[in-house]
Amino acid sequence: MNNGLEDVVAAETRLSDVDGEAGRLIIRGISLDRLVGRATYEDTAALLLDGLLDRPVTVSDLKARLGRMRAEVFTHVQAMDEALSKLPPVDAMRALIARLPDGEDFETALRLLAAPAVFLPAVLRLQKGEAPVAPTPALSQSADILAMLNAGLPSREQVAALDAYLVTISDHGLNASTFASRVVASTRAGLTSSVLAAIGALKGPLHGGAPGPVLDMLEAVGTEADAKVWLVRALDRGERLMGFGHRVYRVRDPRADALKGALKPLTATGQVDRDRIRLAEAVEQAALAILKERKPDRPLDVNVEFYTALLLDALKFPREAFTGVFAIGRTVGWIAHAREQSLEGRLIRPRSVYVGPMHQAA
C-alpha cells in the first residue's frame, strides 16, 4: 500500500513533465519559462490538444471557433437560478457545466474550454446583482474573460498577465484533478464527465483551493513586521501555511516564479497594490526560514498558489473565484489527459487491502 500513491507511476504521457528535484516543468517538450510571456492561452491549448482529437488543432482555427463557442455557451447562463447563485462560484460553474452534453470529439472539447471561461464571470456578476456580460467572439479567451468580468476592455498588461497565468497552470503531470479526469476517461464516460470529476478534485484546499486562503493569510498577518510572529503561531496551532509545500517539488515550484514575473508589468504600470506585493515577499521570506527550521527533513518551498493569489487579486477576481479561474486554465490539461487515456490507456482499477474485521460467519 502506498499512502497517497506517492511516487507511484500510473500513466505514460506526452503532455507534461514535472521534475521535482530540478524544479522544472516541461509542456509538450517546451520548458515553462520559454512558454510564459510568449505563448497565449490559445497557443498553449493548441499545443496540448493537437493530435488528440478527431481533427487537427491549429491556433487560428481554435481561436476563431473558441470565440464562437463562448457565444453559444453563453445561452446556458439563463439556467442560473436562485439556488445556484447561492453556491460558491466554482460549484455554480460546475453545475452549469453539468448541463452540457458528453462526448469525445473536438466540438465537445471546445465547448468545455469555453464553458468555464463564460460561466465564471457570469456567476460572479449575478452574485453581485449585476447582469452578465455577453462574450465578444473576436477577442482572445483571456481578453474576453476580463471583459465579461468587468464589463469593459482590459488593459494590454492585464490580458498578458491572465494569459501568463492560464499558460502556467495549463498542465502539470498527474496531479489529483488530472488523475481524476483520467480515471473517469478510462471508463470511456466522455470529456464532460472527466472535467466535472476534475473540478471536484481541484476545489479542495490541498489542491486548487489554496490561493483564496493565501490572501486570507496575508491579510491576517497585516504588516511585514508581524509576519514572523504570525507564522510561528499558525504553525504552533498545527496549521499549514497556504502556498507552501508540494508533493513533487523538493525545490521552488517553477510556476511561482513564472507568475511572479507576470506580475511585474502590472506593478510597473501601477495596476497592482505595491504594498501587498511587499507584504507577500516578506511573508514568503519569513515562511521559508521558519519552515526550514521546523521541518529540516522535508524541503518545503513556495508553490504556484502563493503568486496565483497575488496575480488573480491584481486582475480583480474576488478570492472566492480563484479556484474557478484555475479550472478555466486547467481544463485544457484535463481534456488532453482524458483523450490520451482514452486513446492509449486501460481501465484504471487499482486494488485495496482489506484491514477490517473478519467475522467467522462472513
Ligand code: ACO
Ligand atoms: N505548512 C506547514 N507544514 C507543511 C506544509 C505547509 N504548507 N506542507 C507540508 N507540511 C508538512 C506536513 O505537516 C508534514 O509534516 P509531518 O511529517 O511533521 O506531519 C510534512 O510537511 C509532509 O507533509 P505531507 O502532507 O506528507 O505532504 P504532501 O506531499 O502530502 O502535501 C501539500 C503536499 C498538500 C501541497 C502540502 O504541502 C500542503 O498542505 N500545502 C498547503 C496547501 C497548498 O498550498 N496547496 C496547494 C498545492 S499546489 C497545487 O495543488 C496546485
